[in-house]
Amino acid sequence: MVYIAHLRSGNHDIQTVREHLLEVKQLAESFGEKLGVKHLAGLAGLLHDMGKYTDAFKNYLVEAVNNPDNPPKKGSVDHSTAGGKFLYEEFHHSGLYPAILAEVVGNAILSHHSYLQDFINPDLESNYLKRVRDKELDEFSMVKERFYKDVMNQESFKAYVGLALDELETFLNRDSPCKMEVKLMLLTKYIFSALIDADRTNTRLFEEGNNVDVSTENTPFEDYYAKLLKQLQLYDQSPLAHHPINQLRVKMSEQCDKFAEKPSGIYTLSIPTGGGKTLASLRYALKHANLHNKKHIIYVVPYTTIIEQNAEIIRGIIKDDENLLEHHSNVTLEEERYDSAIDTGTIEQKLRLAKDNWDQPIIMTTMVQFLNVFYAKGSRNIRRLHNLSEAVIIFDEVQKVPVNCVSLFNDALNFLKFYGNSSMLLCTATQPALDYVEKRLAINEHPEIIENLDEVIDAFKRVEVIDEATNQTIKNDQLVQRIKQQMESVSSLLVILNTKAVVKDLFSKLEEKELNASIFHLSTSMCASHRKEMLKEITRLLQEKKRVICVSTQLIEAGVDVSFDCVIRSLAGLDSIAQAAGRCNRHGEAELRQVYVIDHGSEELSKLKEISYGKQLSKRILLDLKRDCTAYGGHLLSTQAMNKYFKEFYDHFESQLDYFVPKAKQNMTDLLSASNSSYHQAYVQRHKKQLGLCIRNSYGTAAKYFKVIDDVATPVIVPYGEGRDIIAELNGQFSIQQLSKLLRKAQQYTVNVFAHEKEELSKQGGLVSYLDGKVLVLKESAYNETYGVDVKNESKLEFQMF
Template sequence: MKYIAHIRQKDGCIQTVKDHLQEVKESCERFGGKIGVRHLAGLAGWLHDLGKNTNEFKKYIQEAVANPDAPPRRGSVDHSTAGGKFLFDRYHHSSSVNDKVAAEWVGNCIISHHQGLRDFIDPELTSPFFKRVSKDLEEFEQTKSEFFEHVSQQELDQYFSEARKELEHYLGLIKQHKLPSIAASLLMKYIFSCLIDADRTNTRQFEEDEETEQPLDSHSFFKRSYDALTNMLVTLEHESDSEEPINRLRREMSRQCDDFALRPSGIYTLSIPTGGGKTLASLRYALKHAMTFNKDRIIYIVPYTTIIEQNAAEIRGILQEDDMILEHHSNVIEGEDELENEDYDVHQKKIKLARDTWDRPIIFTTMVQFLNTFYAKGTRNVRRLHQLSNSVIIFDEVQSVPVKCISLFNAALNFLHIMGDSSLLLCTATQPALDFVKHKLHFSDQAEIIENMDEVGKSFKRVEVVNRTTTLGWGAEELADFVQEQMEEVNSLLVILNTKMAVRKLFDQLYQREGLGEGGARLFHLSTNMCAAHRKDVLSELKQALEANERVICVSTQLIEAGVNISFECVVRSLSGLDSIAQAAGRCNRHGKDKLRYVYIIKSADENLSRLPEIQIGREQTERILNEFEQDPQRFDYDLLSASAMKAYFEYYYHNIKEEMDYPVSKLEKNLFELLSANKDYYGAYKKKWGKNPEILSRPSIATAEQYFEVISNKATSVLVPYNDEAKELILAFNGELDSWELGGLLRKLQPYVVNIYDYELKKLEKNGDLYPLLHGHVLALRETAYSRQFGVGSEGEGEWSMAMI
């Protein structure tokens, strides 16, 4: 009898359980083999759908395919428990601790492959994992005997023995490097990632009747790209201004990156000053390092989607191979938890199988997506995790890591370097003190690429910071007066405020002013209420105006202050963290055209920071630095933006928020770092409640941690916006019949037309009838009347700092 894994919708062709398990096993082995967990991952793939070897599931899937609009009762067949239970029953009785742990880790991956990893101990002091693998299953003996029809018991036992050896090796690495036990949870998540991607990919390939794709030849691409970049840099050396001091210094720092690329994989820093050519210098390092050490891909992690747009466009322009570069801004389809079940629903199946993995040699994504890959709930985000191994990962403006995520971020980077064989490069002009915190980052020896940092900083000094915070908060009218006053001296001015509301108020005030609004200086507005394509168009128009020497005023949230290659004669920055002020200063006199220009720090009276506590704390610590600078400027080398000032700022800042860095959850009176580590409180409470040790050795509360994890505090929903004709056509395409391949392509093309909306803003739009559902309710789109060419989405609100990161 042939047991059925899948039935192809279009022609009724059957994929047997035997074939599916073997094919997923082989893919898992390939993914896991990159970091030495070939058998741990392969074991998960080999047994994940063991529960489909039953008459009950065979009948279920046949009914589901025959009646796609009325499938069998939700949750009526459990097929994911059997493999985990089989593994647990067979190997957990062993006297070997590592046999038990291997059975628990791989077993958890198997039972969870439709819903996300389970808790070993939960807040109710039970073990959802143990409860699941202890479950009585009908036809369980049949599932095992069918498996052993094709695999000998000796072969399975030998394979498990190899998996245990891999586990022993990694537990030894954790001990050797003195890593907290969260590293073990991350290794389990890596194995889970291999299984999810292998299973989803194999199922999609069967559904679409396509051949297994050959892996992209990344190494040849990196060689071609390195040559293209080298040729471009040679061309720059022959331009008329190539011998300007700043350009000579840029070339020297770029050369240092090229030389440094020959060093072994590690965690390094690249502290090029703002305007120093960081993007191309880091690319030069990444390409050469990837070629030298045979890395699979280069991944850029940036704080704001704005930076994705600019950096990706710059690199595409040089490399001229668009299909090898992927931009992943955010998930177009939300509500993943609704899809996480074992039901065979044709519409949901397409969404789950849609190609949504980082499978290109160069990836651009955000800090939010990076952290979600490690810590978000469900299966969709973690699917990408294995793609981060054996890679060169560049963190642009790394100081933007949200405070509550710092320990989790450091744990992820330590895992990727020590266990994932990746090289990590932290790029910023304002390096945070991530080795100063409790759960620190394990930097490599002599981690900084740039030599003589102090001298480089002085050579790049192009602005003077002027403190105007002694004046009480400035409302929109007073600030507009100040802008008008400055515009008598300069031709271009940038104002950066902390919230969208304050930006909108100032823009409206300036627009009404004679000589500044219509017919006077050109006014530009930027915020994340605008989709990526909209912001890109505005920035392009703004740059053209600046290059044409037109009179220009731009009012923006902080999305403009990191990674956007643009220069103004004057910048006004509302008080915030000193790192943000330094980034804002990088938009002033960026190319050193003038000897010195001014950056003014002011306090806006129109900012409500109640939803932005990190900005509030940053403001307070910056004020402390400002006061100390006034008393003893020599201590900071007579420069508010010096490395010594920045170091003092981050140490004050981190000390002030040290209790927040482990991601505390007030409802649980616990922090996520501990829940994913030793989990001592729940373990001790379990023993006290039941009078015995748990039946299992593993402790992490993975599902609970994932339930409470979100990079931004206020959940945002992705909404498609009809910004232009292309966006409207793509949105319209959702109404057609799409297979999972077409859907994956459509979701990629829609990335530039997404705006992320907070829940309270979403309710306003829903109340006004400005939203409508697509793809059976899994995607939301905005009506054209609710999107402004000037401001983007019509809803107003605070929270810009968090929104910009998505």
């Protein structure tokens, strides 16, 4: 009898269970091999759909095909428990390593249509044991018999598990600063990632009628490196090549090239703002990837504006758009579970199988997305994790790691360094003290690429920071007059404030004045394409020496290559002030320009605790300098001032570095820890017995509560430029491949709206849902040509395309 894993939509061709298991095993092995756990990952692939060897599942499929308008209830036949239960019964009582193998691989199998199970949950029960120990499965003995007969005989299977056990022992005994519970947690997530991607990819290829995924091995870094060197040679021939600033940039770029020969590790690149960090880091990454056989180069940035600008620079050099992925956010909403067998041909299946696994050679994404890969719920996020191994990962403006995620961030990077064979480059002009905190980052010895850093910083000094913050507070009406006064002596001015509300209000007030200047507004309420057009126009006007005023949130501070005559910065953390200074006299056009630091009295920072405390710290340092002009080496942005700032900053937030979860009354690091003692102690007290498991993590609970930012944001596609065409296409019919391309393109036209904004938009009728409610879209009237998202749904779209 033939047992079926999948039926192709349309012609109802079948993929047998045997074919699916062996093909997923092979693909999972290739993902696991990068971590030295080929057979552990392969074992998950081999057993994940073992439960489809039942007559009940076969009847379930037949009924779904015969009654498409009234199919059986999803999940009414459990096929994902069998593989995990099989491992538990066969190996859990056979010693320490077999027990750990059963838990690590078994949890991945149980969870491949949802998310990893809790070994112990807040209700002091084990979701894992309920499935593998307590749940009775019909036909289970026949399932094992059919598996041994059809897929792999007992002797071969036992030998395969033996190889997996050898890998597990080697992995767990490898020397590293990662604690055992962190090793087990991240190993489990890695196996889960390999399984999810292998399963989704194989199912997609079957649905599309393909045998091979041709894009997975494409790593043309040698070619890209040659193109970059050719471009750098052209820069050397430009009229400005001999300017002292450009000579320094060349020197630092060459240092990055030489440093790329060093072994994999965690290093720092502290190029001052405006020092050519994007191309220098790319030079390091391309050479290092080529020399050390890395599969991906991944840029991780704090703001999507950096993605937009860096992507444009890199795309212009490599001339290969297909191999560069800009991943701003997830366009579609995450579903808790789906059934790849019964959902065949549906929009749910297409969305699940759409290629979204970060397998392109160059990926540009945000810190939010990077942390979500490791810690957020949903199979879409974790599917990408295995592609972070054998990679060069460049963290641009690494000082922006959210305080409550510092320990989790450090755990992830240490894992990638010691187990994932990845190299990490921490890029910023203001290095945070990530190796100062309790759960420290294992930065390599002598990590800094730039030689004689203090001298380089002095050579790059192009601005003086003027303290107006310790004298008085200022509000927008006064700030308008201050801007008007400043524009009498300069032709371009950038104002950076801490909240979108005050930025929008100031812009409105400036528009009412006769200032004889082009006035621009920038914020994250605008989609990437909209901001890109705005920045392009701002850059053009600045180059033509036209009069320009730009009012922005902090998104313009990092990685945006613009140069204003003057900057006014609302008081914030020292790193933010340094980044703001980098938008002034960026290329040394004048000998010295001014950056004014003000204290804005109308900013509501009660929910922005990091900005609020950073502001207090900076004010203290400003007061120290006011009392003693030689303090901190005599200037606000010195390395001495920055070191003091970050150490006091992390000391203040010490209790929050481990991500406390109020509803669980636990730190996230404890929920993810195998020594999760408080739940286990309570379990023993209640049940009068031990849990009986090696691992006591609460994976599902931890993921449920993990949010990089406090307010949950929802992606919406906006009707700006090509966004209108994308929205129109969402009504059509398309293959999985076409949908993958469409969703990738849609990221440029997506804005994340917070819960209160989404509620207001819904109330005002500004939101429409597409693709069975999985994609949200703004109406034309809910997107404004100047501000972006208009929650009042009152905008008239008359876009000025620059």
